[in-house]
Amino acid sequence: ETGVTQSPTHLIKTRGQQVTLRCSSQSGHNTVSWYQQALGQGPQFIFQYYREEENGRGNFPPRFSGLQFPNYSSELNVNALELDDSALYLCASSLNGDGKETQYFGPGTRLLVL
Amino acid sequence: SQQGEEDPQALSIQEGENATMNCSYKTSINNLQWYRQNSGRGLVHLILIRSNEREKHSGRLRVTLDTSKKSSSLLITASRAADTASYFCATDAGGSYIPTFGRGTSLIVHP
Numbered sequence: 001e002t003g004v005t006q007s008p009t010h011l012i013k014t015r016g017q018q019v020t021l022r023c024s025s026q027s028g029h030n031t032v033s034w035y036q037q038a039l040g041q042g043p044q045f046i047f048q049y050y051r052e053e054e055n056g057r058g059n060f061p062p063r064f065s066g067l068q069f070p071n072y073s074s075e076l077n078v079n080a081l082e083l084d085d086s087a088l089y090l091c092a093s094s095l096n097g098d099g100k101e102t103q104y105f106g107p108g109t110r111l112l113v114l
Numbered sequence: 115s116q117q118g119e120e121d122p123q124a125l126s127i128q129e130g131e132n133a134t135m136n137c138s139y140k141t142s143i144n145n146l147q148w149y150r151q152n153s154g155r156g157l158v159h160l161i162l163i164r165s166n167e168r169e170k171h172s173g174r175l176r177v178t179l180d181t182s183k184k185s186s187s188l189l190i191t192a193s194r195a196a197d198t199a200s201y202f203c204a205t206d207a208g209g210s211y212i213p214t215f216g217r218g219t220s221l222i223v224h225p
Contacts, residue, residue, distance in 0.1 A: 002156070035215075042202050042215030043157070056212055088154055102147075103213070105156040 002026060004093050004106035012112045013081050021076040021109045025093030031055070032074040033103060034066060035090040043090055049074055050096070086113045118146075118203045118216035126222045133190040135219040137203030138183075146179060147204045147213065148188050157202065160188070195225040 003026035013019050025032050031050045035043035045058035049068035063079040072093070078085055088110050092103035118139045127133055137146070145164045149157040161177045163170050163186065170177050176189040190197055200220050204213035 002158075004156070037154075040217070042204075042217050045212050045214070048212070058212065090156060092157075102159045102162060104159065105149075107156040108154070110154070 002104035002106065004091065004104050006091055006106040006109050008109060010110045012114065014114055015081055015083060017081050018077065018079045019081060019111065021089050022073065023091035023106055024073045026104050029093035029095055030072050031094045031096060032068055032072065033092045034076045035092065037088040037090060081113045083113050086111060118205045118214060120201065120203055120216045120219040122219060124220045126224065127193060129193060129195055129223055129225050131193055133193050133221055135188045135201050137186045137216060139205045140184065143205045145206060146186050148177060149202045149204060151200045151202065193223045195223050197221060198223045
């Protein structure tokens with residue numbers, strides 16, 4: 001157990017809808033990163049939040065957005081869902097957003113877009 | 115494009131045997147990390163090796179890094195059925211702190 005939790009565990013949405021995924025970071029960690037993992041692929045970096053500010057972004061369109069709250073928990077929002085958004089969404093927390101610290105992953109949210 | 119690529123894509127061995135997985139990458143790195151993932155769940159961090167290190171051990175795990183060949187290997191000794199999982203390497207490309215994952219090696223250990 002890493003202490004990182006995600007909700008919900010599974011979700012089914014329809015194309016065009018919006019979804020919000022949630023992540024609670026490990027105690028003492030101020031950085032949360034979000035990843036998308038399609039079936040049979042490795043995780044792809046979406047973005048990272050460090051002390052409530054976006055601290056880096058991968059190659060994802062603006063309809064992927066996020067928030068980090070004062071308690072360092074985080075949300076991932078995806079608007080105008082597309083079929084290709086179906087994936088496992090992982091969040092990971094770390095002590096600092098400098099890449100030198102180990103990331104601790106949550107169990108993921110599996111999203112299916114129909 | 116993938117920064118890190120694992121090889122082989124799949125590996126099937128008997129319990130007690132050693133399992134070796136390789137990771138190749140394209141650009142210079144600060145560090146390389148290996149992760150394990152069971153059945154599409156969250157990733158578990160195994161080992162981080164920095165660019166100035168050549169070898170690290172953790173229990174039955176041994177990781178080597180050859181920066182001249184831009185490659186790393188993960189050796190699991192005396193494998194167990196519980197080692198069945200997908201294994202990923204993640205690299206940070208040059209000055210970026212963003213880890214880039216490969217597609218992973220699927221390891222099956224038969225009891």
